[in-house]
Amino acid sequence: MRRRALQNGSAMVMCMVVLVVFSALAVSLAAMADANVQVANNQRQVSKAFTNAESGLNVMGYWLARVEMSSSTPPADYVKTIIDLVQSDLQANGITNVVVNNDGSIPIVGLPESGQSFRGQWLSVAGEPNVLDVRVVGASGSITRTIAVRYYIEPYRFPIFNYGVATKGALRFPQNPTLTGAVANWEADIYVESPSDLIALQVGGNANFDGDIDIGNPLANVNFKGDVQIGGDSGQTAIDNHVTVGAEPVEFPVPELTQFHQYATGPVLDPNTDFNSSMTLANAVIPAGMNPTFLGNVILQGILLIEQPNVVTFGRNVELQGLIVAEGDAYNPGANAISFQGNFASSGYPSGSQFDAIRQEVGSSILAPGFGVSFTGNFASVNGVMAAGSLYFSANASATVRGTMISYSPDATYVQGNISMNFDRADMVEIPAGFDLLRVLNYSPSSYAVLF
Numbered sequence: 001m002r003r004r005a006l007q008n009g010s011a012m013v014m015c016m017v018v019l020v021v022f023s024a025l026a027v028s029l030a031a032m033a034d035a036n037v038q039v040a041n042n043q044r045q046v047s048k049a050f051t052n053a054e055s056g057l058n059v060m061g062y063w064l065a066r067v068e069m070s071s072s073t074p075p076a077d078y079v080k081t082i083i084d085l086v087q088s089d090l091q092a093n094g095i096t097n098v099v100v101n102n103d104g105s106i107p108i109v110g111l112p113e114s115g116q117s118f119r120g121q122w123l124s125v126a127g128e129p130n131v132l133d134v135r136v137v138g139a140s141g142s143i144t145r146t147i148a149v150r151y152y153i154e155p156y157r158f159p160i161f162n163y164g165v166a167t168k169g170a171l172r173f174p175q176n177p178t179l180t181g182a183v184a185n186w187e188a189d190i191y192v193e194s195p196s197d198l199i200a201l202q203v204g205g206n207a208n209f210d211g212d213i214d215i216g217n218p219l220a221n222v223n224f225k226g227d228v229q230i231g232g233d234s235g236q237t238a239i240d241n242h243v244t245v246g247a248e249p250v251e252f253p254v255p256e257l258t259q260f261h262q263y264a265t266g267p268v269l270d271p272n273t274d275f276n277s278s279m280t281l282a283n284a285v286i287p288a289g290m291n292p293t294f295l296g297n298v299i300l301q302g303i304l305l306i307e308q309p310n311v312v313t314f315g316r317n318v319e320l321q322g323l324i325v326a327e328g329d330a331y332n333p334g335a336n337a338i339s340f341q342g343n344f345a346s347s348g349y350p351s352g353s354q355f356d357a358i359r360q361e362v363g364s365s366i367l368a369p370g371f372g373v374s375f376t377g378n379f380a381s382v383n384g385v386m387a388a389g390s391l392y393f394s395a396n397a398s399a400t401v402r403g404t405m406i407s408y409s410p411d412a413t414y415v416q417g418n419i420s421m422n423f424d425r426a427d428m429v430e431i432p433a434g435f436d437l438l439r440v441l442n443y444s445p446s447s448y449a450v451l452f
Contacts, residue, residue: 045143053138053147056118068438075129078153115141150447155431156438158253163191164423165405170197170412176205182424185210185231191250194220218246255367255434260325263358264305302355309335320346328370331389336371344379363429369408385432
């Protein structure tokens, strides 16, 4: 009996020990479960905070991408101007939940889910006026995460320079045109806005185009009366594959011309000038109302500044070693014209210290948005952008074009004759002279950083 009692007592002790051990284990497991739940909740809050910061970054990026400020803005005023422009944009669009303060701070912006928000700060960078530092803090409850990125304030390159030819009005080739790209087909791309003419592009003879054709007017179309080749395809396949109707609209920027006045330090022509003889003009000025006719060969060096109104006629050959700038930005047919009746060729600036100041103005050849420019003789080369109120070509010509040919006129641009243009634009200047008009913000992906 005593042995059985001792055995029973030992069993009871063992049961109590096991019970205590399992109870302790249960408590430990419960504590671990609570800790895991808390860790998971914290991770979820961290993830939400990071996501909220990303949301804030996207919101700020949207509004910053809309900023366009004048290139004349002093770099010291860049950040203030950006803030002013975004404030005005938010107000114009009725946005009230996102606020940008004058110091560049963005107060807390609540998100739909309770406890979720973001805030931000736009900062200038000491010694780097072309940089905008953007920081966004995302919050989920008491947890925050901060993302920092940078935007670079840079000149804006207008999309019109993606094309070899760009016309506001319709484009007409009555005969047999050939437009090729020197290195790649895209160099000879064509854009025609044609807002009022349903035949945006018409070719009377056979057409051979390397580049694609974009038509801005969604109701317009093209008309090829002869054989057509575009981008290596022929016939209807060429049209189907390389003509886009209703293409993304392209802005036609008007160049800033007053900046070129400083370079016109040479002779000012007057009625006593002998226009019957051949001549070389360096950094010259043709005053308003002269309406000269040059009857000899002319070499134009540096800049030729033409004041308006003026009708300028070159009756013989012209060699342009630089840039022609004609005043005025509103096309006035008949009142302002430049006519090249002989052979025309353009190249870079000549040597000589008198041209040193203007050498920085590259990428453009003729800037005459208020003038009609016509070529009734052959032209061999265009050494940069040619931007005119209207353009007209009538000779059988073979030319190399190292820029975009722009016509601002709503009337049709006519390219008569069996013309051949080879567009050599692979190394074209990013921002041609006269077109450094805007500053925009470009996001730098490599600057992306999570601070904490």
